[in-house]
Amino acid sequence: MIFVTVGTAHYDPLISKMDELVRSGVLEEQVVGQIGRGMYIPKHFRYFRYLKSLSEAYQKASVVVSTGGAGTTMECVTRGLKLVVVENTTLMEGHQAQLIHEMASRGYLIWCKDLNNLMTCIEEAKKKTFTKYVTDKNLAADHIRKLLAT
Numbered sequence: 001m002i003f004v005t006v007g008t009a010h011y012d013p014l015i016s017k018m019d020e021l022v023r024s025g026v027l028e029e030q031v032v033g034q035i036g037r038g039m040y041i042p043k044h045f046r047y048f049r050y051l052k053s054l055s056e057a058y059q060k061a062s063v064v065v066s067t068g069g070a071g072t073t074m075e076c077v078t079r080g081l082k083l084v085v086v087e088n089t090t091l092m093e094g095h096q097a098q099l100i101h102e103m104a105s106r107g108y109l110i111w112c113k114d115l116n117n118l119m120t121c122i123e124e125a126k127k128k129t130f131t132k133y134v135t136d137k138n139l140a141a142d143h144i145r146k147l148l149a150t
Contacts, residue, residue, distance in 0.1 A: 002027065002122065003061035005034040005054065007069040011088040012040035014067060017115045019044050026119055032057060063125045065118070068096030073103060077133045082125045083109040086118065107131030 004018050015035050021027035022044040031045035034054065041047070051057075054075075058064065064081050066072045067088035076083040085104075087096045104111040108131055112121040 001030045001032055001060050002063050002065060003032050003034075003054075003057045004065040005057075005072060006036045006038060006067050006088070007034075007072050008036055008050070009067065009069065009088060009091065010036045010038035011067045011086070011090060012038045013115060014065070014086050014088075015042055015047075016040050017118055018042070018065065021119055027122070029062065032060075063122055065112075065122065068100045070096075070099055073099060073109070077103060077108040077130075080130065080132060082128065082130060084112050084118070084121045084125050085109050086112045086115060108133055 002018075004014065006014060015033060015038055018027070018031055018033060019040075019042040022031050033042055033045055033047040034051070034057070035042070035047050035049055037049070058076070058079060058081060062082065063084060064076050065084045065086065066076065068085050069088070073083070073085060085100050087100055100109070100111050103109050110121050110125050110128065112118050
């Protein structure tokens with residue numbers, strides 16, 4: 001199952017593209033979507049707006065397709081899920097791009113920069129062995145200790 005999620009926001013272009021891929025038969029795998037506040041209603045896959053927890057959907061998903069929200073991105077990479085991220089460009093000042101770029105460069109996810117390449121990115125995610133997530137060392141405590149020592 002492919003699980004597509006837009007988090008608590010909305011991103012109709014992503015939901016519409018997934019619906020098109022299912023309708024056209026290009027994507028044959030079952031799709032379930034979490035569409036948040038979106039106006040576009042999928043006609044070719046099951047969907048819901050919100051759940052208290054997405055854990056069950058994550059467990060069943062062969063690939064998660066998501067917007068670049070920090071919460072969903074971090075939850076998926078820390079769980080070691082196969083994640084394709086499409087930046088939600090309708091949100092303010094492109095803040096998602098920084099996180100997506102960093103996480104993609106470390107091998108934690110696939111960044112789909114163009115919805116026309118979404119199916120290719122999903123196929124790539126199915127085959128890819130993603131890098132196991134390791135948290136960065138917290139340097140703040142070291143800096144505070146150095147400041148206090150002077």
